[in-house]
Amino acid sequence: MKSLDVTKSALSNTLRSKLRTALTVIAIVIGAFTLTLTSGLGAGINQTVDRIFGGFGEDDAIYVVPQVEADAQEQDGPAEYDPDAGAEMDSGFGTGMLSASDVExxxxxDYVVGVDTEVAAQIEYVEAPDGTQYQAQFDFALNDVLAEFAAGGAPDRTAMEITIPEDWLEIYGADDPDDVLGETLIVAAPNAVGQTSDIEAEVVGVTQGTLAGVGFTPIPSVALAEEVADINAEGFEGQMPEAYIMAAAEIENLEQNExxxxxxxxxxxxxxxxxEDQIAMFEAVIDAITWILSGFALIALLAASFGIVNTLLMSVQERTREIGLMKALGMSRAKVFSLFSMEAVMIGIMGSVVGVxxxxxxxxxxxxxxxxxxGPLGGFAELSVFGVDPLAIGGIFLLIIIIAFLAGTLPAARAAKKDPIEALRYE
Amino acid sequence: MSTPVLETENLVKVYGRGPAQFHALKGLTFEIHRGESVAIVGKSGSGKSTLMHLLALLDEPTSGVVALDGRPVSKLKPKTVSALRNETFGFVFQQFFLNPNQTVLENVTLPLKIGGVSKSERDKRGMDALEQLEMADKAKNKATDLSGGQKQRVCIARALINNPEVLFADEPTGNLDSATSETVEDILLNLQRNHGITLVVVTHDEDLASKCQRRLIMQDGEIVEEQTGVRASSSHKAPVTAGHGAPESRRRRRILPFGKGAAR
Known part of the structure; x- marks a missing residue:
């Protein structure tokens, strides 16, 4: 029997008892459907991340934060006070801040050609040119590289510049993001005793929120943030320890020296x-979630595979005569086996095509x-929660066909083993 | 004498083990010659079906040898035996065993499909075979729409489609009324007489058995009597005695095509 004839016969055999095949196929469809959705979710979010961060390949900075001590969680009871140790604590260790000596x-x-630091900048409010005051908080100045811009670009780190999120356009009465570029935003920074000082900043960009959480609040330039921090420190009694949230170290030839x-x-x-590391961490989380969800889909597929076994065993039982006849007329065991496993594969193909x-x-x-x-997620720039990964789709097809084939082996082996004499006996 | 197409030597088939052992065949040695018609006759339980299964290579003997064209087959691989059955034998069953979901033509061409013949060639040869049995107009019908006699003719067409050397018929008239039986008997014997096919019939139908050239009467797993010569006069005038000795029937001839209506 030719392979084409085996395939055709298998297809027409599965269509013989339509209801039974349809019910078995539905079980596969549910598995394939779920797998497609979960893998598509992962693909969509990761594609969004790649798209957003794709443009930052030239970024040659390493972002530095203090390492979280692994044993910090494991100490027994409170540590005893040590006055000498306290004197060294200029960085507020454990608060996740870098000290001035760290920055030094x-x-x-080696290879570090420059360091930008992120200071904690406290602001009281911001004021639009018309005098209205708004409550606000700054985003990190060093997050400027992660931002997605609807108009304009990142602030010059040395100038008094700022970006505003897209939904702030209304304070300038503008609809088009381009219209607000060059406008002024007044930043009111409080000092230690509660007096505020105003700083004028030029709006140079309009940001859209991203999945990394960047761009939902104004991003100041590094210089602006430092200016605000300086005002914050005014009137502070005694020595204000210098502390930085993070530092961006510019690296010479990043790829080699990373x-x-x-x-x-x-x-x-x-x-x-x-x-890239930050993106990779983010994507690793997405991938983990995708795998967990896909695990549930795989369980559904596993259940469906028993449906195939059941359906085909019934079919083999019903078609004992036919199998016996085919064997008597010279069909080899291997061909009988392949005919029935092909029926399982057909069910798998039907289920996966419909499900996917x-x-x-x-x-x-x-x-x-x-x-x-x-929509509910409309605020995120360029977000798509579903994407097609051709490799994943191909993988789903292949996986289901393999599962179907494996499920078909038991009934197919039964069919191949049938004795033509037993099968053709009439009683 | 012509070459024996099938030979057996001390053929034994035992079912079961120990005290429940049943000796279905107790050492049979005989030959079936090319172009001959042989009836294996006996009551149920006499071992005639078992014998046919062994001759048709559907089963393996407990001991003894079956040889096809002088070649012992017991040592062959299952796959080779399957191919041999597909190419050398035709089968007609009492219960027809037609697939009700398929058309008459599809049923008839099944052996060719198994043999790996292309679809166009299958259909052409299938139509020839159906024409020969005057069933061509039913080719597109479902197999279930046919009368008993028509079904058996479809079965015969299926058995003939691969130009077999040996046609095995297991109670071919067991499910037919007497008039239809006669037609089917005539078709089968005509194939043997005029086309050189070796015919092996298993039956307990006296009438059919008497039309065969040789009868092996079986009882309790043994051949108790062997009769030769056609006893009752057939409705055909063609001389049938010793027909197998004729030189032209020695070599295997193509059965198809031959004249329409010849199988009446």
Whole structure:
């Protein structure tokens, strides 16, 4: 029997008892549908991340934060007070801040050509040109590289510039983001005794919120943030310890020296991350969630595979005569086996085509609804919660066909084993 | 004498083990010659079906040898035996065993499909075979729409489609009324007489058995009597005695095509 004839016969055999096949196929469809949705969710979010951060390949900075001590959680009871140790605590260790000496250390490392620091900048309010005051908080100045811009660009780190989120356009009465570029925003910074000073900042960009949480609040330039921090420190009694939230170390030839700098940082108790590392961490979380969800879909598929076993065993039982006849007329065991496993594969193909098709349709419709301008997730820039990963879709097809084939082996082996004489006996 | 197409030597088939053992065949040695018609006759339980299964290579003997064209087959691989059955034998069953979901043509061409013949070639040869049995107009019908006699003719067409050397018929008239039986008997014997096919019939129908050239009467797993010569006069005038000795029937001839209505 030719392979084409085996395939055709298998297809027509599965269509023989339509209801039974349909019910078995539905079980596969549910598995395929769920797998398509979960993998599409992961693909969509990761594609969004890639799209947003794709443009920052030239960024040659390593972002440095203090390393979280692993044993910090494991100490027994409160540590005893040590006055000498306290004197050294100029950085507020444990609060996750870098000290001035840390920054010096970073500057002293090989390959580091420059360090920008992120200071904690407290603001009281911001004021629009018309005098209206708004409650506000700054985003990190060093997050400027992660922002997604609707208009304009990142603030010059040395100038008094700022970006505003897209939904702030209304304070200038503007609809088009381009209209607010060049406008002025007055930033009111409080000092230690509660008096505020105004700083004028030029709006140079309009940001859209991203999944990394960047761009939902105004991003100041580094200089502006430092200016605000200086005002914050005014009137402080005694020595105000210098503390930085993070530092951006500009690295010479990042690709080659990345590992060396990171190791040097680790020795100093510091933790260095490139933008790519941050993306990778984010994507790892998304992938983990995707895998967990896909695990449930796999369980559904496993259950469905028993449906195939059941259906085909019934079919083999019913078609004992036919199998016996085919064997008597010279069909080999191997061909009988392949005929029945091909029927299982056919069920798998039908289920996966319908399931993946439904999954894709549902995914795109849901994505369109959720991320529409006024949808529940419309506020995120360029977000799509569903994407097609051709490799994943191909993988789903292959996986289901393999599962179906494996499920078909037991009934197919039964069919192949049938004795033609027994099968053709009439009683 | 012509070459024996099938030979057996001390053929034994035992079912079961120990005290429940049942000796279905107790050492049979005989030959079936090319172009001959042989009836294996006996009551149920005499071992005639078992014998046919062994001759048709559907089963393996407990001991003894079955040889096809002088070649012992017991040592062959199952796959080779399957191919041999597909190419060399035709089967007609009492219960027809037609697939009700398929058309008459699809049923008839099943052996060719199994043999790996292309669809166009299958359909062409299938139509020839159906024409020969005057069933061509039913080719597109479902197999269930046919009368008993028509079904058996479809079965015969299926058995003939691969130009077999040996046609095995297991109670071919067991499910037919007497008039239809006669037609089917005539078709089968005509194939043997005029086309050189070796016919092996298993039956307890006296009438059918008497039309065969040789009868092996079986009882309790043994051949108790062997009769030769056609006893009752057939409705055909063609001389049938010793027909297998004729030189032209020695070599295997193509059965198809031959004249329409010849199988009446």
């Amino acid at each position: 250390t970073i500057e002293g490392l 590992e060396a700098v990171k190791e040097a940082l680790a020795e100093e108790g510091l933790w260095g991350l490139t933008v 098709g439904l999954g894709l349709a549902t995914g795109f419709i849901t994505d369109g609804f959720l991320t529409a301008e006024d």
